[in-house]
Amino acid sequence: MRVLLLVFTVLLYIGKASELFNPHFKPHCNCIDKVSLGRSTWKLLHDIVNSVEREKTPYFVSMMDNLGKIYPCEECRLHISEYIQEHPTEMTHEWLCTFHNAVNQRLNKKKFKC
């Protein structure tokens, strides 16, 4: 039994180790749930804009720039960076609401009254 366990562990280790040397190995699965990720990100963004003092605007601007680079959904990332290039980030309810509406529109969702 112990020998079997040892063989199994060694095989498992070899399998994992060989993955690391495979140039095509992607350590992350492609399993992002765009809907729940989107909802929680919008919640975070709206909460920041509604409750953080305006002096922190530069951090919000950087955050949006960085979201356009690392948001874990390629299609969304592309749209974020396109949008902020055309509509420079403002840490205001109007800016964020309008941005959220632009995404709503693209996804055929209802527009929100800003």
Ligand SMILES: Cc1cc2nc3c(=O)[nH]c(=O)nc-3n(C[C@H](O)[C@H](O)[C@H](O)COP(=O)(O)OP(=O)(O)OC[C@H]3O[C@@H](n4cnc5c(N)ncnc54)[C@H](O)[C@@H]3O)c2cc1C
């Ligand atoms: C920056 C960003 C870019 C995204 N880009 C894409 C994309 O390219 N493709 C894709 O498939 N998904 C994208 N998403 C996800 C998408 O926007 C939704 O979050 C997801 O589809 C879930 O939608 P939902 O109907 O639950 O409501 P959500 O759009 O997630 O909104 C959550 C809640 O916010 C409220 N709300 C809606 N509109 C507004 C508004 N304008 N102002 C204030 N509050 C509002 C409503 O109460 C709503 O229930 C993106 C998300 C983010 C944060």
